[in-house]
Amino acid sequence: MTRVAAIDCGTNSIRLLVADGETQGERVILNDLTRQMRIVRLGQGVDRTGRLAPEAIERTLAAVREYKRMIDNLGATDIRFVSTSAMRDAENRQDFIEPVNELLGVYPEVVPGTEEAALSFAGAASSVHAYDRGKVLVVDIGGGSTEMVVGTLGKGVDAAYSADMGSVRVTEKFFAGCASDQPIPDGVQAQASEWIDARLDEAEEAVDFSSVRGVVGVAGTITTIAAHALGLASYQPEKIDGAFLSHADTDASVRFMLEQPLAVKAALGFMPEGRADVIAGGALIWKRVMDRVTLRCENTNHPIAGAHVSEHDILDGIALSMLARR
Template identity: 50%
Template sequence: MTTRVAAIDCGTNSIRLLVADLPDPSAGAQAPLVDLTRRMEIVRLGQGVDRTGRLAPEAIERTRVALADYAAEIEKLGAERVRMCATSASRDAANAGDFRAMVEQTLGVAPEVVTGDEEARLSFTGAVRGLPADAEPPYLVVDIGGGSTEFVVGTREGGVQAAISMDIGCVRMTERHLHGDPPTLDEIAAAQADIAVAVDRALEAVPGRQAATLVGLAGSVTTVVAIAQGLTEYDPERIHHARVSYDRVADVTADLLAKSREQRLAVPVMHPGRADVIGAGALVLRVIMERAGMPSVVASEHDILDGIAWSLAPQDRRR
């Protein structure tokens, strides 16, 4: 028997919904979940958090509007179990209680403000199921979010071996360093130096330089990969498990950082809500590949959202 579940991932930049049917245990350990709907809205919950330490009231309201729409979709599709995980922005905020109260009133369940370690485990679970045969373990999975980036090393069979979360997300780095339109060379250099320090610390902690395959998650990675492939529209099927070289990532990153916001908006695959932060997200990916010595990255459209969905399965279905 399948189990219908709803997973919500509320990050610093976006809020996403997945309603899916989990397979019957008899289908085998690698049987996929079956999507009913995947949705994403850019709500910028983490607007200004790095500077003020608080969630802005207008950011909470944007999130409430999107969440109310998701709640109606969940009810319509008849999900049996619902889990919402809130990540970096609501971990950092002094007024996280306001956010929690809004979620409970709107969705009917409390948000789980997951730790960096739990966020990493969920991302890894979602990412490694179904990886192609040429993706050699151990894997270094990096989830580049708005406020933080998770680094996880492990294998499909053994699970997570080590994980760490670093405060180098695309929104945080943009707000901290990339103020020009386009950013100046000095701003880019400052961001790169900040990112490199955090990446080196993360790669020593996990340890990421011993991994054989880099797997990249979230919108910064998939957007860079879509641009590198020359796609004229965003196509998740062509992006999922595509492999892109370091040289192509470096070229795309340099091009994005040289463009104004208006020019980035004109890129065919660009989501309007990502245009102002994609330069920083691409820079985080490029620095990770450089410091880890990774010749390529494998993009995954499956990430923490899928991990949240799998976490709602009975224990014997999760591995």
């Protein structure tokens, strides 16, 4: 077995996976030793300023120091640190990259959106077996970007697109001025939806939604929506992983996230600290994506009934990429 440590540093959260890789036939299986997630909001204000805020850098470095101790305790020496949307957009990224290298001995890789999308697909494909035939769309909604990848499970990616829209970006652009104890006004929702739809128009130039036979949603926005749809009192990955969300499930949970006061959402047992204030933005993206894909599939006479949810995503893809190099 080979032990690896994968770190995914996004706009809203930083996550760690330490796992052993085991080959079973043609597949590589990850045996988790630890999975960790911290909400650090590295991308705070980046969409507006183009720079990483000093306080956001320090929050994230504090999490990196914590992860360093875990990695050392578990004896993992092979580390890959992947940074995504916020780092791609920040002109002062070196202010973060250099301290991380000093702590971990590796440089954070600021990967292009297409590679981020491919890693997300590889992670989802490692665990979802509901679509053994036909193409599937994997949707990864992050804080600053949304990856949409069409491919065949077990075979690989056909097309991918990374859209500059995420839960933090939508929140800062449209919802920041809304009262936290009131529903997001219909007019503001309409403005945000129009903006999201324009990003989806761009995505469809690269990715054919009509070709897919199923949808898999990954990452925190979608797994949190799934927790609500499943009626969970606390976050239970084993129940969320592989769950199926009908269109009605998605619509009801998205409506809840858009209409309920921040205090109500923050008090939910499954809501991670630091996600409640941006979940409405991510939820609206998820609804607009599902509405668009559903329409395209209906127009080609193979309707889809909803989407599956996976707990496995870019973090697993990073770990698998390390094992593939060996």
